Amino acid sequence: MSKRLIVNPAWCKGCGICAEFCPKKVLMIVKEKVTVANPDDCIKCGMCEMRCPDYAIYLEEAHDEE
Amino acid sequence: MASELITKYMREEHLPHIWCPGCGHGILMRDVAQAIKNLGIDQEKVCLVSGIGCASRAAGYMDFQTMHTTHGRAIAFATGVKMARPDLEVIVIAGDGDVAAIGGNHLIHAARRNIGITVIVFNNDIYGMTGGQYSPTTPTGEFGTTAPYGNIDRPFDIAVLAAAAGASYVAKGTAYHAPQTIKLIENGIKHKGFSLIDCAGICATYYGRKNKKGSAVDMMKFQRDNTITVEQAKTLPREQREGKFILGKLVENDFPEFSDEYQRIIDSLKEKKQ
Ligand SMILES: Cc1ncc(C[n+]2csc(CCOP(=O)(O)OP(=O)(O)O)c2C)c(N)n1
Ligand code: SF4
Ligand code: SF4
Ligand code: SF4
Ligand SMILES: [Mg+2]
Numbered sequence: 304m305s306k307r308l309i310v311n312p313a314w315c316k317g318c319g320i321c322a323e324f325c326p327k328k329v330l331m332i333v334k335e336k337v338t339v340a341n342p343d344d345c346i347k348c349g350m351c352e353m354r355c356p357d358y359a360i361y362l363e364e365a366h367d368e369e
Numbered sequence: 370m371a372s373e374l375i376t377k378y379m380r381e382e383h384l385p386h387i388w389c390p391g392c393g394h395g396i397l398m399r400d401v402a403q404a405i406k407n408l409g410i411d412q413e414k415v416c417l418v419s420g421i422g423c424a425s426r427a428a429g430y431m432d433f434q435t436m437h438t439t440h441g442r443a444i445a446f447a448t449g450v451k452m453a454r455p456d457l458e459v460i461v462i463a464g465d466g467d468v469a470a471i472g473g474n475h476l477i478h479a480a481r482r483n484i485g486i487t488v489i490v491f492n493n494d495i496y497g498m499t500g501g502q503y504s505p506t507t508p509t510g511e512f513g514t515t516a517p518y519g520n521i522d523r524p525f526d527i528a529v530l531a532a533a534a535g536a537s538y539v540a541k542g543t544a545y546h547a548p549q550t551i552k553l554i555e556n557g558i559k560h561k562g563f564s565l566i567d568c569a570g571i572c573a574t575y576y577g578r579k580n581k582k583g584s585a586v587d588m589m590k591f592q593r594d595n596t597i598t599v600e601q602a603k604t605l606p607r608e609q610r611e612g613k614f615i616l617g618k619l620v621e622n623d624f625p626e627f628s629d630e631y632q633r634i635i636d637s638l639k640e641k642k643q
Contacts, residue, residue, distance in 0.1 A: 311370045314384060318391030323586045324593075352372065353403075353547040354589075356395025357385050361372035 306347045307365040312336050315359035321351035330360075378402035378412070380432050388423060391585020393544035393571030394491050398427045400547055400568075401462065401489060404554035405433075415458045418447040420472065422464035423498045424491035424570075433460075441471030444479045447486045455628040458558060459486040466496045469505040469527050476527075480534035483562040484627040489554060490527055493570035501575030508612070512579045528567040532620045537562035539620040541599070543569040545592035546616055553618065562626045569614050 308329075317335030322328075326348060331340040337360060339345075352361040371381055379402065388394050405415060415433040419425035421440035428437040434457070438446045443461045451459045461468075468476050468490055479486065495513060496502040503513035505525045512519060532539045538560035542550030550568055557564035569592060571577075573585040582588050592614055599617035602610055 309370075309372075313370070316385070316390035319584070319586045320391055320589060324589070350547075353399070354396055354545075355399075356388065356390075356392050356585075358371055358375045358379070358395070358399065359385075361375075363372065 305365045306362040308339060308342070308345055308347070308351075309361055309363050310337055310339060311359045313359075314357045316357050318356060320354050320356065321360050324354055325351055374399070374402055374406060378406065378432055379430050383430055386430055387426065389572075389574045391571060391573055391589075392423070393493060393569075393585075393588075394424055394427065396544045396547060397489070397491050397542075397550070397568050397570060398430065398462075400542070400551045400554055401427070401460070402431065403551045404558060407551070407555050408558060410458055410558070414456070415460060416447075416450050416454070417460050417462065418443045418450065419462045420464070420467040421498070422467045422496070423572075424462060424464035424493075425467060427462045427491075441467055442475065443467065444472060444475040444486070444488065448475075448479060448484055451484055451486050451628055452631065455485070455632070460558065461486060461488040463488060463490050464497070464504075465490060465492040465494060465506040465527065466502075466504040469525050469530070473505070476531065477534040480531045480536035480563050480565070482627040483535060483537050483624045485561055485563065485629075487554075487557045487560075487564040487566070488531075489557070490565065490567045491570045492527060492567055493572035493576055494524075495572055495576040495579075497572045497575055501579055507576075511576075513575075514579070526567075528565065528615075528619055531563075531565040531567075535563070535624070536565050536620065537622040537624045538564035538618075540564075540566045540618045541569070541615045542566055543592045543596055543614050543616060544571050545589050546596065549616055556618070556621075560621065562622070562624055 322330040327344040329345045419428035420443040428435040502515040540553040596614040
């Protein structure tokens with residue numbers, strides 16, 4: 304089962320923690336919100352989810368429809 | 370729109386929380402939820418008690434039986450809950466000011482009694498909610514609104530204090546080291562007697578600004594680069610331990626638990642009567 308990275312901009316406060324500590328530099332802060340800049344590099348390690356103080360980024364089980 | 374963990378264990382309608390961008394309390398509150406999930410404890414059997422302070426607002430956000438009480442007194446309320454309902458998993462979330470200044474007396478006596486509650490300290494070394502006054506954990510020489518020329522007090526190490534007072538499980542975590550801290554909280558909740566997990570937080574808004582520690586990201590980096598394990602702390606010379614965050618379990622004992630001992634008295638008196 305694969306996982307999908309989800310962002311909830313409404314809860315993101317742009318603190319930059321997820322982007323700074325992402326081991327693959329997948330994330331960027333643009334206009335005080337997180338953006339998934341390099342989605343293909345994401346290894347789904349979940350560290351962004353674990354350290355986001357606002358629960359605005361997380362991994363979800365992808366129910367493959369493709 | 371939130372992860373399964375957040376949807377299940379938080380009151381989503383109250384999110385996003387009011388904590389500042391990058392506040393360590395948000396990370397630590399998630400750690401608590403994850404630890405409870407990992408243990409598979411029935412949500413209805415958890416009673417979360419807090420006092421007053423930024424940290425204490427967790428009781429409003431987390432979806433358990435919750436009590437948001439008065440500043441410093443969370444452990445006293447939790448003691449009452451545990452004695453009335455020993456079957457509940459009673460958890461206290463407290464700030465460093467809350468638990469070690471105004472609430473210091475409750476802390477040491479609950480530890481001495483070894484009552485079966487778990488205290489999780491969101492320890493940002495400052496009074497966040499009231500605007501940056503120094504707390505009992507603010508290091509000597511650091512600044513606060515009430516220490517404009519530097520703090521002349523020596524700080525408490527809350528974990529060491531609790532252990533000395535008789536707590537039977539004591540550990541230290543950090544906001545940066547989330548996976549390890551989740552595990553330490555899990556073990557603290559599982560433990561039968563009085564448990565305390567002292568978690569180094571991040572308050573960039575007051576502690577950081579007053580002490581030129583930079584942003585929340587800078588403070589997280591500092592935690593990452595200046596943490597040693599309990600084992601390392603035992604062997605390193607004093608100069609190399611100074612100013613370091615400690616990660617891991619300090620104490621685990623199986624002293625008799627208070628509500629159990631109380632029940633034993635009740636049972637023995639009942640037997641006599643028959
Ligand atoms: C009896 C009483 N005294 C003082 C206060 C004011 N007060 C509110 S929160 C707080 C300290 C908060 O610091 P801490 O417990 O470290 O929590 P933080 O905000 O840093 O998370 C104080 C002194 C109060 N609400 N009640
Ligand atoms: S850690 Fe969370 S709040 Fe901070 S920038 Fe990333 S998604 Fe936004
Ligand atoms: S899951 Fe890991 S690799 Fe992917 S964005 Fe988050 S931290 Fe980066
Ligand atoms: S004042 Fe400090 S402790 Fe309070 S919410 Fe802001 S960052 Fe967090
Ligand atoms: Mg505090």
